[in-house]
Amino acid sequence: MVTLRDGVEMPQLGFGVFQIPPEETQEKVEEALAVGYRHVDTAAAYRNEAGVGAAIAATGVRREDVFVTTKLWNSEQGYDSTLRAFEKSLERLGTGNVDLYLIHWPLPSRDLFLDTWRAFERIQEEGGARSIGVSNFRVEDLERLEREAETRPTVNQIELHPRLQQEELRSWHADHDVATEAWSPLAQGGLLEEGTIETVAAHHDRTPAQAILRWHLQIGNVVIPKSSNPERIRQNFEVFDFELSEDDMAALERLDEGERTGPNPGSFDVA
Ligand SMILES: NC(=O)c1ccc[n+]([C@@H]2O[C@H](COP(=O)([O-])OP(=O)(O)OC[C@H]3O[C@@H](n4cnc5c(N)ncnc54)[C@H](OP(=O)(O)O)[C@@H]3O)[C@@H](O)[C@H]2O)c1
Numbered sequence: 001m002v003t004l005r006d007g008v009e010m011p012q013l014g015f016g017v018f019q020i021p022p023e024e025t026q027e028k029v030e031e032a033l034a035v036g037y038r039h040v041d042t043a044a045a046y047r048n049e050a051g052v053g054a055a056i057a058a059t060g061v062r063r064e065d066v067f068v069t070t071k072l073w074n075s076e077q078g079y080d081s082t083l084r085a086f087e088k089s090l091e092r093l094g095t096g097n098v099d100l101y102l103i104h105w106p107l108p109s110r111d112l113f114l115d116t117w118r119a120f121e122r123i124q125e126e127g128g129a130r131s132i133g134v135s136n137f138r139v140e141d142l143e144r145l146e147r148e149a150e151t152r153p154t155v156n157q158i159e160l161h162p163r164l165q166q167e168e169l170r171s172w173h174a175d176h177d178v179a180t181e182a183w184s185p186l187a188q189g190g191l192l193e194e195g196t197i198e199t200v201a202a203h204h205d206r207t208p209a210q211a212i213l214r215w216h217l218q219i220g221n222v223v224i225p226k227s228s229n230p231e232r233i234r235q236n237f238e239v240f241d242f243e244l245s246e247d248d249m250a251a252l253e254r255l256d257e258g259e260r261t262g263p264n265p266g267s268f269d270v271a
Contacts, residue, residue, distance in 0.1 A: 002222055004154040005177045008099065008131040011067050012217060013237065014039030016183070016226035018046050024228065025051025026058065031230050033059045033066070035237050041157075041183075041224040043071035043104055044089050053093040068095055069157075071104040071135060072120075075271045077112040082119035086128060101129035102157055105268055106141040113141065117149050133157065135183070136265040139172050146176075157181035158265075160221060162191060162212060165256040170219075181222040186212055188261050196255060200248045213239045215252045 001009045015032040017025055017040060025048035029040055033055060042052045049070055056066050070093065076085035086101065101123060106113050113134075120132040133155030134141075145152065156173060160166045160182035173180045191197055192208040201211035209225070213236060216223040225236045244252075 002179055004131050004179055006131055006154055008154070010100065010179065010222060011039035012222050013037070013213070013239070014041050014067065014222065014224040015233070016041045016224035017048055017052060018043070018226055020048055020226070020228055022048045022051055026054045028228055028233070029055035030059055031233050033061050035234050037237060038065055039067040041069045044073045044085060045071065045104060049089055049092040053095050056095060063095055067099040068093065069100040069102060070098050071102040072116065074105055074107055077103070077107060077110065077116045079115045079119045082116050083123070086123050090128065097127060098129050100131045100133055100155060102133050102135045102155065105136045106134070106138065106265055107269055108141060108266065109269060114145070114148055117145060121151055131155070136268070138265055139168060142172060152176060153178060155179045155181050155222070157183055159184050159260055159262050161185055161187040162197065162215065162252050162255040163187055163257050163259040165253065179222055180220065181224065182216050183224065184261050185216050185223045185225050190261060194255065196251050200244065200251060203248070204242050206242060207235060209236060210239050211244065214242065214244050215249065218244055218249060
């Protein structure tokens, strides 16, 4: 568990459902819950919130024992539209509330994230979201919230993996008590045949994915790998019974090349 600045407890490992088709989501989330995951990361844009909620309802795991994150899509930024979009997400999820609500992208050129954030503050005050945060915010976006908003996000969910270690943002988060959550933690599978990672993994008799996830946990990230494969869903959860050494951690740290797999938050502006 990671304790967020507002006291909310968030499981450090979660199950990401980006690109899981809506009609398969319930089944995959049920598999993840059966393995032991207690944290699911969805978004309005993934069109699979209903499957996440249905899985939680079907498994008999208590609602309060599963940490549910969803995100506000870009087209809905703005005060009133955010309030309306949040209600629709809740209806699709059927979970009564969410544990974490995130602004999906900052869209700096539209200049709406401050109004959006004010709606987030209201949603939290009214109990719709236990905690509120942002995603893909750059240091300059976070600084703007610092200057102009009443409250600070508890979480910033950003692309982060050994090829993109986000030192500047991680250090800002640490200084301001904001949790770092890593999306595409496995670089969408693109790092699983990297030589250093293979060597470190073999040394521990683990898979490259497990070695990378362990690196994330040890640097303090919240991490949300996605898999649609039952064996890999299980494998990605089996990361609490071994530890990377200082040398292993240093070897992975040297892989940083500032290389993104996803869009650049400064210019990404899809409606
Ligand atoms: N906030 C944002 O803007 C944002 C953006 C992107 C993602 N996210 C969140 O982050 C989550 C994870 O990111 P992601 O889905 O982009 O990428 P990821 O978790 O880094 O990688 C997923 C890919 O790796 C494969 N994989 C997973 N575990 C594996 C294993 N143990 N061995 C081999 N291959 C494995 C998966 O294939 P199989 O399914 O075939 O196993 C899939 O192709 C998303 O689901 C979403 O919740 C957020």
